[in-house]
Amino acid sequence: MAYRRNHYVPEFYLKSFALPIPGHRKPKIWVYDKEGGPPRQQSPKDTAVMSDIYTIRNVEGVQPHFLEQAFAECESAVKPILERWKEPGAKPVVKEILVVSEFLAYLYLRVPRTIDAIKQFFVNSSIINMENLARDPERLSKACEWLKSNKQSNLTMAELQDLAGNVERRFEIKVDDTFALAATLRRFETVEKHLRELYWCLSTAPPASEFISCDSPLVVVFREDNKMGLGGGFGYPNVEVSFPLSPKVCLTLDRRTNLKRKSLGDSAVLELNRRAAALAERYIFSAQKSEYVHKLVKAFAVTRRMPKVSRNALRAHLESKSSQRNDQGME
Numbered sequence: 092m093a094y095r096r097n098h099y100v101p102e103f104y105l106k107s108f109a110l111p112i113p114g115h116r117k118p119k120i121w122v123y124d125k126e127g128g129p130p131r132q133q134s135p136k137d138t139a140v141m142s143d144i145y146t147i148r149n150v151e152g153v154q155p156h157f158l159e160q161a162f163a164e165c166e167s168a169v170k171p172i173l174e175r176w177k178e179p180g181a182k183p184v185v186k187e188i189l190v191v192s193e194f195l196a197y198l199y200l201r202v203p204r205t206i207d208a209i210k211q212f213f214v215n216s217s218i219i220n221m222e223n224l225a226r227d228p229e230r231l232s233k234a235c236e237w238l239k240s241n242k243q244s245n246l247t248m249a250e251l252q253d254l255a256g257n258v259e260r261r262f263e264i265k266v267d268d269t270f271a272l273a274a275t276l277r278r279f280e281t282v283e284k285h286l287r288e289l290y291w292c293l294s295t296a297p298p299a300s301e302f303i304s305c306d307s308p309l310v311v312v313f314r315e316d317n318k319m320g321l322g323g324g325f326g327y328p329n330v331e332v333s334f335p336l337s338p339k340v341c342l343t344l345d346r347r348t349n350l351k352r353k354s355l356g357d358s359a360v361l362e363l364n365r366r367a368a369a370l371a372e373r374y375i376f377s378a379q380k381s382e383y384v385h386k387l388v389k390a391f392a393v394t395r396r397m398p399k400v401s402r403n404a405l406r407a408h409l410e411s412k413s414s415q416r417n418d419q420g421m422e
Contacts, residue, residue, distance in 0.1 A: 095142065095143055095145075095146055095156065095159065096140050096141075096142060097140065097141055097142070097143065097144045097145045097146075097159060098139055098140055099139055099140075099141060099144055099201060099202050099203060099306070100138070100139035100198075100202065100304075100306055100308060101162075101166050101198075102135045102136055102138075103166060103170050104173070104304075104308070105120055105135035105138050105139060105304075105376065106118065106135045107173075107177070107336060107337040107338075108120050108303075108304055108335075108337070108338060108376050108377065108378045109134070109135050109378070110378050110379075112132065117134050117136075118134075118135075119132040119133060119134060120132070120133055120134075120135055120138055120376050120377070120378070121376070121377045121378065121379065121380050121384075122138060122374055122375075122376060123374065123375040123376075123377065123384060123385065123388040124373060124374060124388075125371065125373050125374070125375075125388060125391070125392045125394070125395040126373065126392075126395065127392070130377075130380055130384070130385065138374075138376070139306055139374065139376075141203070144203070144206075144272075145158040145159045145162070145201070145272070146158075146159070147269055148269070150269070158272075162197060162201065165193060165194050165197055166194065168190050168194070169190055169191055169193075169194040172187045172190055172191055173191070173336055175187075176293055176336055176340065176342070177336050177337050177339075177340050180352070181293060181352070182293065182351035182352050183291045183292075183293060183342075183351060188287065188291055189287070191342075192283050192286040192287045193283055195283075195286055195309050195334060196279050196282040196283035196286060197276075197279065198308065198309055199282055199307075199309040199311070200275045200276055200278060200279060200282060201272075201275075201276070202306060202307045202308075202372065203306070203372050204306070204307040204370070204371075204372035204399070205275050205307070206268075206271050206272055206275055207372070207399060208275075208399040208400060209266075209271050209274050209275045210266040210271045211398060211399050211400040212400050212405070213266045213271070213274070214264045214265075214266060215400050215402045215405050216405065216409070217258075217264055218258055218259050218264065218402070219402065219405065219406050219409060221255040221256075221258040222255070222256060222258070224255045225252050225253075225255035225256035226256075228248075231248050231251055231252055231255070232248060234251060235247070235248050235251055238251075281325075282325060285325035285326060285330075286325070286332070286344065288346075289330070289332065289344040289345060289346060290344060290345060290346065290347070290348055290349050290350070291342065291344055291351070292342070292343050292344070292348055292350050292351060292352060292353055293336075293340055293341075293342060293343075293351065293352045293353075294340070294341045294342070294343045294352075294353050294354070294355050294359075295339060295340055295341075295352075295353075295354050295355065296338070296339050296340075296341070296355060296360045297354070297355065297356060297357055297360070299357060300355075300357045300360040300361070301338035301339065301360070301377070301378060301379060302335040302337070302338055302339070302340070302341045302360060302363065302364065302367075303335065303338075303364050303367055303368070303375055303376060303377045303384055303387075304335045304367060304375075304376045304377075305367045305368065305370065305371035305372075305374060305375045305376060306371055306372050306373060306374040306375075306376075307370050307371055307372055308334060308335065308367075309332065309333075309334050310332065310333045310334070310363070310366045310367050310370050311323060311324060311325060311330065311331075311332050311370075312324070312330070312331050312332075312366055312370075313327035313329055313330045313331070314327075314329050315327070328346060329345075329346070330345065330346070331343070331344070331345045332344040332345070333363050333366065333367070335363075335367070338377075338378040338379075341355075341360075341363060343363075364384075364387060365387065365391075368387040368388060368390070368391040369391045369394055370394075371391070371394075372395075373395060375387070375388050
């Protein structure tokens with residue numbers, strides 16, 4: 092099967108940040124890389140592209156490119172709406188929000204950052220479960236009995252305990268790409284529902300400021316214990332979502348601002364740009380080449396190496412759920 096080039100950020104969307112360049116037939120976008128190096132000009136066609144990221148292989152009854160086709164249909168429906176929203180004085184209406192919320196939910200879930208986050212979740216969950224197994228003699232004994240009865244292994248209980256307790260050192264745990272994509276897309280209805288529950292507002296930048304975008308363009312932040320969380324938290328009361336539509340218009344969503352349209356100051360635009368730079372998996376997109384954007388990218392390059400899933404936080408979450416189940420069982 093031939094490889095396919097899949098845009099994980101739609102080409103039509105990227106064109107909103109592309110400007111005509113003297114000597115070039117097509118507009119270009121400035122791409123900044125958290126891995127380093129100078130910014131470069133690229134055509135939207137060649138930006139935010141990966142080979143076969145949405146191709147489903149070797150799954151009986153599933154067309155290999157059905158996801159790509161479904162995303163394309165969604166993009167075709169949303170494109171004229173987003174074009175209208177960039178016009179002066181435009182305000183979102185309910186029937187448009189129903190279409191755009193579907194597009195944004197898929198966009199949030201289909202980008203490499205979210206897919207990698209779900210992979211990290213499953214890897215960390217597996218390690219935590221094995222560590223818990225190593226500390227539970229009763230479960231260890233049952234696991235040994237099951238392995239022997241199914242002729243899977245003749246490991247002693249001590250040997251299994253050693254393997255389970257050192258699983259990260261002894262093994263490399265990987266998550267299948269297709270499984271990870273399917274797992275993240277299963278959250279579509281939940282994400283779409285949360286988006287529809289928020290207030291939708293078209294926020295405009297002042298003359299001296301412009302919005303930037305990135306390879307994870309739906310930016311989601313929330314606050315917990317006076318700390319800002321990035322990349323999730325749709326259900327939080329203080330969640331804030333932003334989606335730049337162009338250098339001058341950004342869709343902003345929250346549970347507080349019941350406005351259809353508002354003008355932002357320079358500091359508010361800077362904060363939204365900081366969030367986009369922080370949440371970017373690797374690439375930041377800008378209509379202009381500027382030292383300001385270059386400094387933002389350098390400042391948040393560290394997030395490229397940060398884990399998306401905290402194992403300690405996940406362990407505490409799983410222990411809390413286990414404790415709740417035990418309490419319910421005793422009632």
